Amino acid sequence: MPQLNLIWERQLIQCQNDQSEFSLLSFFIALKKEHFFRSLYKFISTTANRLLLLDIVWESIQNGEDTSTAALRSWDCAQSPEEYLKMKSHSKRVLSDDGVLFLVEAFQEEIDSLLSVPTSGNVDANFDEEQIRLLCQQSSLLLNLSSSEPYSELIRQHSQNLIAALVKLLKSLQLWSRNNPDSVFAFRGQLKDVDLNAESLSNPAYGFKRDTIGLIANIICGNRAAQDYLRTSDGLAALLDCAKIDARNPFILQWSIFAIHNALECNEENQQYVAQMKSQGVLQDDELVDRIQKNRPPRKI
Numbered sequence: 001m002p003q004l005n006l007i008w009e010r011q012l013i014q015c016q017n018d019q020s021e022f023s024l025l026s027f028f029i030a031l032k033k034e035h036f037f038r039s040l041y042k043f044i045s046t047t048a049n050r051l052l053l054l055d056i057v058w059e060s061i062q063n064g065e066d067t068s069t070a071a072l073r074s075w076d077c078a079q080s081p082e083e084y085l086k087m088k089s090h091s092k093r094v095l096s097d098d099g100v101l102f103l104v105e106a107f108q109e110e111i112d113s114l115l116s117v118p119t120s121g122n123v124d125a126n127f128d129e130e131q132i133r134l135l136c137q138q139s140s141l142l143l144n145l146s147s148s149e150p151y152s153e154l155i156r157q158h159s160q161n162l163i164a165a166l167v168k169l170l171k172s173l174q175l176w177s178r179n180n181p182d183s184v185f186a187f188r189g190q191l192k193d194v195d196l197n198a199e200s201l202s203n204p205a206y207g208f209k210r211d212t213i214g215l216i217a218n219i220i221c222g223n224r225a226a227q228d229y230l231r232t233s234d235g236l237a238a239l240l241d242c243a244k245i246d247a248r249n250p251f252i253l254q255w256s257i258f259a260i261h262n263a264l265e266c267n268e269e270n271q272q273y274v275a276q277m278k279s280q281g282v283l284q285d286d287e288l289v290d291r292i293q294k295n296r297p298p299r300k301i
Contacts, residue, residue: 037099
């Protein structure tokens, strides 16, 4: 097996250097095989090559949907949650179930590593750009897969540890943003203060908080245990705190409201929790409360 993985890693590098369509097609076929993704990912020792493998998984998903790379990757700047989920509703199976579950495991390990940094510390100094990009790429892939019919239920069925990790991550992102205003994870509320084209290219965490919230939204959809955990872990309060424009996370307001909708659906305890926050004056945004209670679809900004 190590010898075979070595051959595949060389093939991986060839995909990048020669842009070989044959090598890429070989990976598309192999990714459907049980344990292939898990075995190769664990064998690869460099973050750069792991990122390359995740890029090929992206390409496999895009190829399976008969959708161009440019069109699919433009969703974060040009589409609301409803449009994105509609686009993803007819996805084909391009990754084995074991591959999806391993991606969940790998993502949780990266979260644990990131959260080893105190919320008062400088997370940027403890992680290089490639490590942050790896975490963000895993998040984007899982958002993509959890929005697709072949995989959404599989991920929800194995989400107990994942939802706990995501809630802890979201709360930590909020604290890092407050404690480290110069961090790549820091909140940027004014669109006019950010060059979006430059930011999307230079900031390795661009869109990460939005993708984290989108993944939470997909996991808690129709998942009573995850809905309840969100409330009891203060994750619902963290979601409400994220329901505002952030120039570094396009459509985060819409994704936050979408997640809150899913958290409140058929869950009286969560509905009472939000109502109590409103009555106590903790939640003071009347328009946001109105949109949540009336279940209005998020509007474009």
